[in-house]
Amino acid sequence: MDSARKAPTLADLDALPPDIKGEIIDGVLYTMTRPRGRHQRTGLAIGGDLRGPFDQGRNGPGGWWIVPEPGIELTNTPEIAPDLAGWRRDRLPVLPEDEPIRVVPDWVCEILSPSTRRHDLLVKKPYYARVGVAYHWLIDLPARTLTAYRLESGRWVELGVFGDEQAVRIEPFESVVLDVASWWS
Numbered sequence: 001m002d003s004a005r006k007a008p009t010l011a012d013l014d015a016l017p018p019d020i021k022g023e024i025i026d027g028v029l030y031t032m033t034r035p036r037g038r039h040q041r042t043g044l045a046i047g048g049d050l051r052g053p054f055d056q057g058r059n060g061p062g063g064w065w066i067v068p069e070p071g072i073e074l075t076n077t078p079e080i081a082p083d084l085a086g087w088r089r090d091r092l093p094v095l096p097e098d099e100p101i102r103v104v105p106d107w108v109c110e111i112l113s114p115s116t117r118r119h120d121l122l123v124k125k126p127y128y129a130r131v132g133v134a135y136h137w138l139i140d141l142p143a144r145t146l147t148a149y150r151l152e153s154g155r156w157v158e159l160g161v162f163g164d165e166q167a168v169r170i171e172p173f174e175s176v177v178l179d180v181a182s183w184w185s
Contacts, residue, residue: 010078024079025127033115035083038141042111043068043083045183046139050086053176060176064088064106065095073100074131082108082124083139086172107135107172129156135172144184146170 008029013022022031035043047068053060069081078100085105087095092103108128110120120138128136129151136149136156145163148170149156162168162180170178 013079021081022079023081024077025123026076030119030123032119035111035113035116039083039111039113042139042141042183043109046109047084049178049183050084050173054086054173063090065092067095067101070105071100072105073102074104077127077131080124080127083111084109104131105133107137108133109137109139111139111141113141125156129154137170139183141184146180146183 007027008024010024012029013024016022016031019034020031021034022029024030047066050064051066052058054062054064055066056062065087067085067087069083070085072080072082072085074080082105086107087101087103088106091106092101095101110116110124112120125136125138132151134151136151138147138149139145140147143163145161147161148159150159150171151157159171162170165178165180166182167177168180169176170180
């Protein structure tokens with residue numbers, strides 16, 4: 001970055017038009033169009049399947065916060081917002097109400113769309129590894145697949161690719177059976 005250029009701030013994000021979403025990662029402002037209906041519905045389906053057993057402890061172990069598009073503030077990154085993120089409550093005992101979350105998520109899920117695919121793969125995926133996110137899921141809507149990764153020694157290790165499974169266990173939520181096929185409808 002040019003040393004004469006001012007680093008982007010949250011005020012720069014607030015100034016974006018309503019149809020544009022922004023993130024500041026490592027001092028760079030990235031902008032993209034807001035997610036469309038199919039993207040949002042898929043995120044809602046995934047979050048809904050995880051929230052009951054993991055966030056609320058209904059028919060599952062509980063112990064997590066599952067949050068859609070959270071405002072996360074980390075070093076050199078005043079705003080990053082995965083499509084979904086999760087924190088184990090032993091690492092984040094209280095979910096902040098009126099301020100950004102300043103703890104690295106234990107799990108993130110990004111839904112690839114035409115306007116975010118390149119950014120999610122080339123910027124966010126390596127960033128998540130660098131800051132130590134333990135699990136990363138990538139949803140490819142046209143392919144109707146979920147690729148799950150676990151971070152090991154700073155590198156992503158693929159755990160599997162899932163698409164039509166109606167009863168599958170996927171880390172870090174392997175204690176509950178998930179119906180991945182239902183996310184595409």
